[in-house]
Amino acid sequence: MAHGLQIRDEESGYNKNLFCIPKHYEEDLERVFIPHGLILDRTERLARDIMQDMGSHHIVALCVLKGGYKFFADLLDHIKALNQNGDKSVPITVDFVRIKSYCNDSPTEKISIVGEELSTLNGKNVLVVEDVIETGRTIKALLSKLKDNKPKMVKVVSLLVKRTHQSSGYRPDYIGFEIPDKFVVGYALDYNEYFRDLNHICILKEKAKEKYRI
Numbered sequence: 433m434a435h436g437l438q439i440r441d442e443e444s445g446y447n448k449n450l451f452c453i454p455k456h457y458e459e460d461l462e463r464v465f466i467p468h469g470l471i472l473d474r475t476e477r478l479a480r481d482i483m484q485d486m487g488s489h490h491i492v493a494l495c496v497l498k499g500g501y502k503f504f505a506d507l508l509d510h511i512k513a514l515n516q517n518g519d520k521s522v523p524i525t526v527d528f529v530r531i532k533s534y535c536n537d538s539p540t541e542k543i544s545i546v547g548e549e550l551s552t553l554n555g556k557n558v559l560v561v562e563d564v565i566e567t568g569r570t571i572k573a574l575l576s577k578l579k580d581n582k583p584k585m586v587k588v589v590s591l592l593v594k595r596t597h598q599s600s601g602y603r604p605d606y607i608g609f610e611i612p613d614k615f616v617v618g619y620a621l622d623y624n625e626y627f628r629d630l631n632h633i634c635i636l637k638e639k640a641k642e643k644y645r646i
Contacts, residue, residue, distance in 0.1 A: 436609050439610065444463060448634065453630070454629065460627075460643065460644075462635040462636065475608065486522075490525070494526075495529070496530075496562045498530070498620070499563035500562055502628075529574065545573065545577060555582065557584055560587070562604065568600040571588060571590075588606070616633050626644045
């Protein structure tokens, strides 16, 4: 079973004043939860694990937008470096799919999947790149759509997996960090489209949820 770097429930993160935070967000954030450098270090190791498992056949990296784009770009940079400097290399192509399942801070019941023509994935090794898995319902909906297109192999990597009582028990093949059920933003994770331009993953203040509510 996949294991991520465990962040305990009692972990409160780091004093935000010790990090560079965009001025326009300083008042909205409680603490820095996962610093940018730690995200990059963990991503480098995930890239190595993925290449060991999938690196014998053309990989299609499927980015789940929008939250996954930053993790996707950094993960692919590390995979490219392994491709250039390793004993073996494989072609990697990219595709994008957009899943909408959030409004404010609760997953909406409706899940819509908008994306490329998924039939091109037939017979390919597909790596689905997600930002965060909570209940697991969204990713399971996507995986069942992918299976209809008969890929050779499907693996899922998620930067974050939340420990939540709402979880369906689904676990991806590769996990960056396992975190408590806190609402986090930054590193392309948003709250109603805000905070994607923040490098660190941070804990949002309750009053900021009101400020940016739609």
